[in-house]
Amino acid sequence: MTRLETSGGAAAAGGAAVSAARPDAIRRHNLALILGHVHRDGALTRAELTARLGVSRSTIGALVADLTALGLVQESVPSGGARVGRPSHVVGPHPSGPFVVGVDVDVTHVTSAGVEIGGVVLDRRSVPIDEGPGTPETVADLVARAVTALGRSTGRAVLGVGVSVPGTVDHRSRTVGVAPNLAWREVHLGDLLTERLGPDLPVTVGNDADLAVLAELSRGNARDCDDVVYVMGRIGVGAGIVVNGVPLHGRDGRAGEIGHNVMDGNGPTCHCGKRGCLETFVGDAALLTLAGRDEVPTVENVDRVFLDARAGDERALGAVRTVAEWLGLALGSLVNTLNPQRVILGGSLSQVLGLARPEIEQALERYAFDPGHPVELGLPRFGVDSALLGAAELAFAELLDDPFSVQSLPAWP
Ligand SMILES: [Zn+2]
Known part of the structure; x- marks a missing residue:
């Protein structure tokens, strides 16, 4: 649990680096902790904040007063209910804050x-x-x-x-x-x-x-995960990777470009200039081609394939299943490399998961090395807005x- 630092005993117990910090820096740090909890979880009672951070109610009260003065949070007293004793103030985001x-x-x-x-x-x-x-x-x-x-x-x-x-x-x-x-x-x-x-x-x-993975990690469907991959599939395909709770960017911010992993050196030409990239098999343009539609990959055109697949259009459903198999193959390499707890499928791939989960899972089983625990395939909490x-x-x-x-x-x- 993240514990609050105080300028007294807890700071001294925290070691030289903390005890040497100026009280001003400690106060900033403590205010940041409280604001982070309110940001991620919404309104919390003072009692909840006290329990989460392990400090006295009066310390929480003083820090909340600081955040209120900064215009970042607002306190209210819950009305109604049959609770005995003094109700705990609720600390929430300020309604007209920045x-x-x-x-x-x-x-x-x-x-x-x-x-x-x-x-x-x-x-x-x-x-x-x-x-x-x-x-x-x-x-x-x-x-x-x-x-x-x-x-x-x-x-x-x-x-x-x-x-x-x-x-x-x-x-x-x-x-x-x-x-x-x-x-x-x-x-x-x-x-x-x-x-x-x-x-x-x-x-x-x-x-x-x-x-996208940052949003899901902060307030979405990866909050409980330290090892998670968000695979975004729209016109392009890429992965947001978190390893041991830390986002993986690589030297130049180019980690996770799995859309340009070559699946077939003789495959279709990709916008990146190479042939047979994953994107040419599971991206929106590939889905449209597989469904036999000579259309530009707009959101509307792609959504129509999914709608038709749900309605039983065999060619549309076949296209989705083919994308699912290629996706499963790609996820197999990802799972072998990173051993994530969860893979979140975003963009159009959310709909592929909804329509063809068995095909993805079967391909994963076929191509991934025994991952120990099976990887969880999930949807983003924030949908297309991750x-x-x-x-x-x-x-x-x-x-x-x-x-x-x-x-x-x-x-x-
Ligand atoms: Zn490419």
């Missing part, structure tokens, strides 16, 4: 939403990118317009912006290395957005699958690390 903007850039759409502390989605909008994959400039324009519109419509302070992209991302430089389906290479997306939104608004950028909400999580990171950082917002109390 929020972040999460943005999910996909090949065909830019989806954005305001997200509050605690994960409440304020306003979700999706706009199509005209005429196929957008250039970095057109996408940056769309994102900047969405952020500005959200700030205006809520009249509240925007803490920061997190952007998800279907490509490799170097977090430090906020650069998209390669996004084959957008035809982007070495795009300084963070800089393009800062040019449009101004230097005072923090902008962070991440890979879609990495952010990457969007993960982008919001990325934008919250600074506040959750140091609640005092909210004071840098213009006109914040």
Whole structure:
């Protein structure tokens, strides 16, 4: 259990590093712990916070007062009920506190939403990118317009912006290395957005699958997992990997690009330039081709295949089952390499799991080395919005690390 540090005995017991910390740093750390609990779990009573963190009620009371003064949480007294004695105050996200903007850039759409502390989605909008994959400039324009519109419509302070992209991302430089389906290479997306939104608004950028697993880890269906893989399958395919509770990004943020693992060197040509990548067998375009449909892989066209498969269309169902078998084969390698507890299938692959779980599981059994415990195949709690909400999580990171950082917002109390 994470325990609260105090400037007294607990800090001394924590060793030299903690006892040498200034009281100010300890207070920040403790405030961050409480805000993190409220952010991940929503409203909690003071009694619950006291029990979770193992400190006195009066210490919790003082820290909650600090967070209230920062405009981040609000306390209320529950009404009604037949409880005996003094009811415990409920500590929840402040209803008019700051929020972040999460943005999910996909090949065909830019989806954005305001997200509050605690994960409440304020306003979700999706706009199509005209005429196929957008250039970095057109996408940056769309994102900047969405952020500005959200700030205006809520009249509240925007803490920061997190952007998800279907490509490799170097977090430090906020650069998209390669996004084959957008035809982007070495795009300084963070800089393009800062040019449009101004230097005072923090902008962070991440890979879609990495952010999806972050959302599920924080508040979704991977909360109880230290070893989990989120496989995102849309037009592109990629994996967000968490090993021993730590996200795996690799040297250049390129870990998890399983969509470009070659399954058949003589297979169809991939947007990355190679042949027979996993993406060419399980991506949205592959599904449409297998279903015999000469259509562009829009969300609507892909959804129609799943709808038809559910309605008993043999060709559509056959296409889904073929995708499921290729997916099972790919998951076998993933399971052998990482031994995850759970694999979450997101994007279109959620629907593949719903329609063809037996085919995936049989392929896994056929191709994976004995994994000890069978890997759990699951759906994302946040459905198609995992990457969007993960982008919001990325934008919250600074506040959750140091609640005092909210004071840098213009006109914040
Ligand atoms: Zn490829």
